[in-house]
Amino acid sequence: xxxxxxxxxxxxxxxxxxxxxxxxxxxxxxxxxxxxxxxxxxxxxxxxxxxxxxxxxxxxxxxxxxxxxxxxxxxxxxxxxxxxxxxxxxxxxxxxxxxxxxxx
Numbered sequence: 001x002x003x004x005x006x007x008x009x010x011x012x013x014x015x016x017x018x019x020x021x022x023x024x025x026x027x028x029x030x031x032x033x034x035x036x037x038x039x040x041x042x043x044x045x046x047x048x049x050x051x052x053x054x055x056x057x058x059x060x061x062x063x064x065x066x067x068x069x070x071x072x073x074x075x076x077x078x079x080x081x082x083x084x085x086x087x088x089x090x091x092x093x094x095x096x097x098x099x100x101x102x103x104x
Contacts, residue, residue, distance in 0.1 A: 002045045003078070007087045011074075014090035018072070033066075037090075040065045041074055044085045048078045060088070 007015070015038070022030040040063060044051075051061045054075065063074040075089040 002083075003048050004082075004084045005042055005045050005087065006084060007041065008089075011087045011090055018090065037065050037072065037074075041087055044074075044076060044087070048076070048085045 015034075018037070019025075019034050022034065025031075044063065049061070051063045054060045054062050060075055060077050063076065065072045065074060071092070073091050074087060075091070076085055076087045078085055
């Protein structure tokens with residue numbers, strides 16, 4: 001059964017920032033990368049528990065996207081009762097661990 005993937009406002013802002021940061025509107029390669037990230041996020045609708053739990057919070061998971069040194073973490077939680085995936089935050093993998101205020 002497929003899960004509903006919901007992208008929180010914070011994660012939408014993160015995506016928008018990334019799109020602008022990589023010059024998505026002006027570069028075909030950057031646009032393909034960005035669209036690949038969105039597809040990866042939407043792929044959480046199938047087998048959302050395939051990704052590891054985060055070291056910061058065992059109730060959250062992270063999908064890793066990209067190749068070193070440009071790996072991004074998509075922080076999300078799975079709600080089994082509602083069959084829903086809530087994407088909370090997207091950040092560069094090299095950044096410090098996140099805090100609750102980063103995803104709130």
